[in-house]
Amino acid sequence: MSEAHEAIPDARTRNPVSGGGFVIAIESPLQDDVRALVAALNEWALTQTPREFTHHMTVEQMAEPNTTVFIARGENGAAVGMGALKRHEQGLGEVKRMFTRPQARGAGLAGRIVSEIETLARREGLSRLALETGAAEGFASAWRVYERQGFARCGAFLDYPADSPHNIYYEKLLSR
Numbered sequence: 001m002s003e004a005h006e007a008i009p010d011a012r013t014r015n016p017v018s019g020g021g022f023v024i025a026i027e028s029p030l031q032d033d034v035r036a037l038v039a040a041l042n043e044w045a046l047t048q049t050p051r052e053f054t055h056h057m058t059v060e061q062m063a064e065p066n067t068t069v070f071i072a073r074g075e076n077g078a079a080v081g082m083g084a085l086k087r088h089e090q091g092l093g094e095v096k097r098m099f100t101r102p103q104a105r106g107a108g109l110a111g112r113i114v115s116e117i118e119t120l121a122r123r124e125g126l127s128r129l130a131l132e133t134g135a136a137e138g139f140a141s142a143w144r145v146y147e148r149q150g151f152a153r154c155g156a157f158l159d160y161p162a163d164s165p166h167n168i169y170y171e172k173l174l175s176r
Contacts, residue, residue, distance in 0.1 A: 020107050024116055027071040029062040033079040034071060041099035048136040053166035055132055057096055070116050072109055080104035083113040085120055088158065091127035098142065110145045122174050130157045130171040146170045
């Protein structure tokens with residue numbers, strides 16, 4: 001874990017980013033409404049991708065020190081979107097658990113969450129962001145978000161399957 005990660009204050013004290021009716025802040029995933037958001041993502045993903053090709057993190061894994069979770073909340077305080085930065089060796093940051101509830105889609109929220117993840121990765125000196133997403137047409141809006149944020153398709157990384165017809169990989173090189 002990098003020193004920059006250790007220096008990040010608790011979620012409720014970090015200056016949140018707001019706009020468009022949403023506030024994005026670093027929060028613990030071990031909250032009931034965040035657990036519900038993770039469950040909604042898992043349920044939806046399993047309608048798109050066979051279970052053996054999904055690579056979900058549990059909320060307990062998301063709460064580990066090598067992962068920072070960004071939660072987007074609507075004006076009423078409800079958790080409506082999320083994304084996480086999981087740190088790996090050799091300067092790799094992985095974008096994980098990206099999801100926006102249907103009622104919050106179309107407002108640029110997912111792109112804002114990815115931007116927050118990238119900002120943190122750069123601040124910590126990571127050299128590359130990578131992610132795995134589904135290959136089914138239901139993931140097309142996610143592909144567009146990643147491509148608009150400057151990600152390009154790449155080959156499998158870490159221990160993801162290289163020959164899977166159900167997974168697509170993206171990466172973005174970060175200048176220091």
